[in-house]
Amino acid sequence: MTGFLDAIIQGILLGGLYALFATGLSLMFGVMRLVNLAHGDLIVLAAFAIFVVAERLGLDPFVAVLLAAPILFAIGFALQHVLLNRALGRDLLPPLLVTFGLSIIIQNGLLQMFSADSRRLRSGAIETASISLGGDIAVGVVPLLTLASAIAVIVLLNIIFYRTAIGRAFRATSDDLDVAQLMGIDVNRTFAIAMGIAFVVIAIAALYLGLRANFDPTIGPARLLYAFEAVIIGGLGSFWGTLAGGIVLGLAQTIGARIDPEWQILSGHLAFLVVLAIRPRGLFPRAVD
Amino acid sequence: MPLLRTQKLTAFYGDFQALYGIDTSLEASETIAIIGANGAGKSTFLKAIAGLIEGPADSVLLDGLPIGAKRAADIVRLGVALVPEGRRLFPSLTVEENLLIGGHSRKLAAPWTLDRVYALFPVLKERRSSAAPLLSGGQQQMAAIGRALMSNPRVLLCDEISLGLAPIVIADIYAALPQIKAEGTSVVLVEQDIVQAMKAADRVYCFQEGRVSLEGRPRALSRDQIHRAYFG
Numbered sequence: 001m002t003g004f005l006d007a008i009i010q011g012i013l014l015g016g017l018y019a020l021f022a023t024g025l026s027l028m029f030g031v032m033r034l035v036n037l038a039h040g041d042l043i044v045l046a047a048f049a050i051f052v053v054a055e056r057l058g059l060d061p062f063v064a065v066l067l068a069a070p071i072l073f074a075i076g077f078a079l080q081h082v083l084l085n086r087a088l089g090r091d092l093l094p095p096l097l098v099t100f101g102l103s104i105i106i107q108n109g110l111l112q113m114f115s116a117d118s119r120r121l122r123s124g125a126i127e128t129a130s131i132s133l134g135g136d137i138a139v140g141v142v143p144l145l146t147l148a149s150a151i152a153v154i155v156l157l158n159i160i161f162y163r164t165a166i167g168r169a170f171r172a173t174s175d176d177l178d179v180a181q182l183m184g185i186d187v188n189r190t191f192a193i194a195m196g197i198a199f200v201v202i203a204i205a206a207l208y209l210g211l212r213a214n215f216d217p218t219i220g221p222a223r224l225l226y227a228f229e230a231v232i233i234g235g236l237g238s239f240w241g242t243l244a245g246g247i248v249l250g251l252a253q254t255i256g257a258r259i260d261p262e263w264q265i266l267s268g269h270l271a272f273l274v275v276l277a278i279r280p281r282g283l284f285p286r287a288v289d
Numbered sequence: 290m291p292l293l294r295t296q297k298l299t300a301f302y303g304d305f306q307a308l309y310g311i312d313t314s315l316e317a318s319e320t321i322a323i324i325g326a327n328g329a330g331k332s333t334f335l336k337a338i339a340g341l342i343e344g345p346a347d348s349v350l351l352d353g354l355p356i357g358a359k360r361a362a363d364i365v366r367l368g369v370a371l372v373p374e375g376r377r378l379f380p381s382l383t384v385e386e387n388l389l390i391g392g393h394s395r396k397l398a399a400p401w402t403l404d405r406v407y408a409l410f411p412v413l414k415e416r417r418s419s420a421a422p423l424l425s426g427g428q429q430q431m432a433a434i435g436r437a438l439m440s441n442p443r444v445l446l447c448d449e450i451s452l453g454l455a456p457i458v459i460a461d462i463y464a465a466l467p468q469i470k471a472e473g474t475s476v477v478l479v480e481q482d483i484v485q486a487m488k489a490a491d492r493v494y495c496f497q498e499g500r501v502s503l504e505g506r507p508r509a510l511s512r513d514q515i516h517r518a519y520f521g
Contacts, residue, residue, distance in 0.1 A: 181362045183362075
């Protein structure tokens with residue numbers, strides 16, 4: 001019984017990481033209707049950016065991410081403004097092709113610069129610190145911080161989306177591109193800001209990816225898959241749904257691993273297929289999608 | 290100099306030409322109506338002015354300034370707002386958020402505020418927190434007009450604002466036009482309801498197959514003239 005309870009707790013905490021992977025993707029789809037095939041690679045790119053900042057300046061990764069976040073915001077803004085806005089339109093294919101190409105460029109660029117060696121972000125004692133919950137159950141501080149960060153990110157995004165003028169512009173642009181322009185909204189700039197924010201979320205996801213596991217230039221596509229599954233399980237366009245989707249995925253993986261370690265990844269995919277079969281629009285779809 | 294002028298305005302949807310050299314003018318505080326059968330090019334005319342269809346720069350002049358090649362977002366900042374056909378409120382925004390987004394481009398204090406819009410259409414204040422799709426058709430139309438007014442336009446372009454509404458609701462909406470004009474806003478009405486348009490407008494243009502087929506003051510136009518201009 002303790003083992004099963006432990007699996008549930010660890011699954012929820014793992015879900016926090018998947019929710020962080022997925023929130024940036026959910027934001028991009030929610031505002032721009034952009035299916036970003038390079039999302040996983042961008043998380044890995046951000047992890048390397050934090051790694052470089054931390055190594056070169058001798059900083060803790062938690063501090064390095066604060067320095068990397070504004071840089072990544074600027075990169076996201078520029079990427080959307082210069083490249084992705086040109087690809088977006090009525091046809092879904094061009095942005096898919098562009099982001100697929102971007103994925104290949106990032107992977108190969110990282111391989112060229114950093115080789116195929118695995119890296120890890122080092123943050124000292126916090127990496128192995130844990131809190132005992134009684135019985136034989138303990139939770140790691142980093143997984144706990146991951147989930148707390150995912151919740152904080154989603155609360156902040158909800159504040160931006162529902163309490164600010166730029167958030168109104170995000171939702172209006174997502175609803176009706178033509179009429180949004182009639183309101184004086186500069187759609188290209190609005191999309192670029194949304195992408196900048198998505199890149200900050202990517203930076204936070206990258207921090208926890210690098211603290212929890214090794215990463216190398218080729219692991220992006222698997223992170224993309226988890227992110228997609230979490231977004232689709234949760235329901236397109238809903239941040240809280242994305243958190244729920246991440247947790248469902250995390251739970252399925254840890255419970256599957258408890259039954260048989262070989263089932264860990266497969267269980268996540270099976271949970272995704274079951275949700276897709278029962279509720280094709282996800283658990284918490286946005287009403288107007 | 291007219292406040293708004295179109296000269297030899299053309300518009301295309303791909304290879305299909307929808308407008309053939311439209312010349313119109315609109316004076317300050319004036320209301321003009323564009324009437325015509327389905328497919329005559331009325332809505333295309335408004336879209337071309339609002340920047341949703343790009344054309345030659347000097348085909349649309351605002352205060353003599355060529356705006357025909359500008360983007361929709363820039364044109365609304367210059368003082369031309371469109372109430373689109375079918376209302377097209379933002380469904381994920383509340384009524385109040387729809388109104389606020391209408392003022393998105395506004396930098397300075399100006400006559401049309403939330404309170405002024407609520408005074409013009411009191412029912413919107415009662416429904417301010419409702420999601421836009423939950424409003425009745427008439428309330429949605431009021432919200433769409435209010436949203437456009439929030440940008441403080443000098444020219445308000447209204448596309449079929451009576452479409453699909455009950456006569457009593459149409460009367461309520463048209464009753465607001467004099468107050469809008471009183472703020473110095475000029476109005477371009479595109480209407481299929483000829484009676485309503487003739488009552489509200491200072492001048493009328495009739496379109497037929499993308500061309501102006503008749504122009505004049507409502508009282509100066511005979512029923513027969515309008516019939517011929519309308520149907521050819």
